Amino acid sequence: MIPSLPLKTLQNVEFRNLLTGRFVIVMAFRMLATLLGWWVYQLTKDPFSIGLIGLSEVIPAVSCALYAGHVIDMNEKKKLLLICNYAYVFLIGLLLIPAFLNVELHFSGHQITYFIYTVIFFTGIARAFIGPIVPSMIPQIVQKINLPNAITLNQATFLISSVCGHAAGGFLIEFYGIKWTLTVIIGLIILASFFFWKLKPQFSSHKKGEVKVMESIKEGVSYIFKTKEILGALCLDMFAVLFGGAVAMIPVFATDILKSGANGLGLLNAASDIGSMIIITTLSIVPLRKNQGKVLLAVVAGFGLCIIGFGLSEYYWLSFMFLVLSGMLDGISVVIRGTIVQLKTPDHIRGRVLSANSIFIMSSNEMGQFESGLAAKLLGVVKSVVVGGTLTVMIAASVGVFNSKLRKMQY
Template sequence: MMSFTPLQTLKNVEFRNLLTGRFFIVLAFRMLATLLGWWVYQLTKDPFSIGLIGLSEVIPAVSCALYAGHVIDMNEKKKLLLICNYVYIFLIGLLLIPAFLDVRMHFTGHEITYFIYGVIFFTGIARAFIGPIIPVMIPKIVKKENLPNAVTLNQATFLISSVCGHAAGGFLIGYFGIKWTLLVIIFLIFLASLFFFQLNKQYSGYKKENINVMDSMREGISYIFKTKEILGALCLDMFAVLFGGAVAMIPVYATDILKVGAEGFGLLNAASDIGSMCIITLLSVIPLRKNQGKILLAVVTGFGLCIIGFGLSTWYWLSFMFLVMSGMLDGISVVIRGTIVQLKTPDHIRGRVMSVNSIFIMSSNEMGQFESGLSAKLLGVVRSVVFGGTMTVLIALVVGSTNPKLRKMQY
């Protein structure tokens, strides 16, 4: 069992720069996700159109992920990270065209929606690369004995920025409108790049001419399937969160069921991240020391039950509390899953394993958004959310009963 050194990792200046840059870029991404969900629903009034946002991003992201892992392992990481930053700035900048010129150029709601889907398709390609890079860089920046704490702090940074991004996105949309919110998002991504510039370069130990791309990608997939703890953790992420993605329907709940407007939407959208932020901050000081595998299975089950409660609630504050509790349970799950993947992966294959990990994450989040939109169209919004929570509980029970290595896992 590894010893933890809470908060000691923050003494590392390079690690602080990495986390600060990540804070600003995730803040921007969460504000963008909030903005797009609200914008598209106001344009179409169709829950299914929200699901298509996720599908537009996840198809290119998943398609490119394995190749992205190969590229990350074979190339200098800092340069790739900065390239992805500036690609995002360019692509999000394209959304300023309909945001500022929709009235002058007489764009219809459907034309703007299709344009948004097109831009998000290309951000999905960039996401395939930027998603795994930061987790790949962490083990080279911190000592191995500090790695579990670094993973926890990385997730805490992610969730704090998610909370701020979801809430700020709702408030900025409500008070300043879509176009000015987009400008803030672009500025935040540029600000992130200033911190990434201060990182040291991380070169690959491979000689590129000796590496076959297909063999390289197969090596990453093979390693995951041979390591049952990683496979079980990733399956929980993909399938459980795939069906438990109630967050995608929050614009519908805020507008039509709870009737709380843009400001209430922003807070409701941040609720699960508030819960996650609180619990991960606690875990960075008081880490889990044993039975992490059993705890992982228990919290995923509890997460599903909270989603069922949210789906059935018609009271704003009760809905908010169900999402906060779901976030607390998911936060514990994220820390355990992330630590398992980092500790069980050797350095030479980390980019490819993290890229496969990103496929599972993107499949669960963006495909979850699509699944929520589709099931809402077929079953109705409330029944679709309850169905998703029920499936999450069942999947946790199946994984727990069929993967004894994950169940007995502790670090």
């Protein structure tokens, strides 16, 4: 395959609309994540309560993910994307009730916290669908020769919006408070829908009712398990980030260890995404040419070492730099894993494979948030982060030894 010219894919107007809509909605989601972590910790002063945010979302998201993949493959994707978009508008809008009417309705801190968990539970159902839809639409929008470049640009867009969302979230919380930050988040989600409306419909190649649900789900899952490169890459991501993710505990570090306040929280939350953004932007211009499997294993191990450094640091800017470096290494991992999954998945089962992929991602991120909260409660915040980073290094070494296909993988 002859590589496409750098950024050539952006000449595609529909692809630009898809990326712009994704940029706006991911920015809103990252602002929301920053706000919820800060809000819940201020209400409870308990690190474990932050972990419960992730658990509240991941349980319905993982439970619905395989069925969501079937629905995506069997139905028109643009319509599903817009339904999920407006479901988020409604659900996040419910959080305005305690934000604006807390004093009038005399809510207690625990009541607000439980209400947040309930709303996030239902957003988890929407996430099961919206997560795989955008990547599943890309191969039908761009030519195959431009697909690796499109995947890199998609990841770069995701990370740039994450940086903007985390930083903007911290800034808005500091200067305008929770209720107006929520208002901005809802406005951004509505704005994203305007770009999604401009996309062309993408109809399924399957006739309605042609494939039974369980048979459809089984086909997607079995394809992952028989394709060792995909399985190895997804397992590596899930277990490494599950134990090595320190982001969930950043509100605790910012408040109790580094004494940096809400502005410092926003910058720390954005730090790993800044690193990822830098490296992914570089990779969109100078792509990896060989030994991608070995590189993947090396960067995951390096990611774990950075998390150990972050956990041990007591200086704000040193902690910030460890997170930036971890983001750079994770960015390389994201590009390699995303390209492996897209290039090795046929179009007719792409939604199901990407939905199964989303289980691994959600398990690593949201279950990682819960694991971080539980480990922090049992071991203490600093020790839990150091132990998690150590386990990440060990997992990378183990996958390298036992999965030779992934180790030798090149594309």
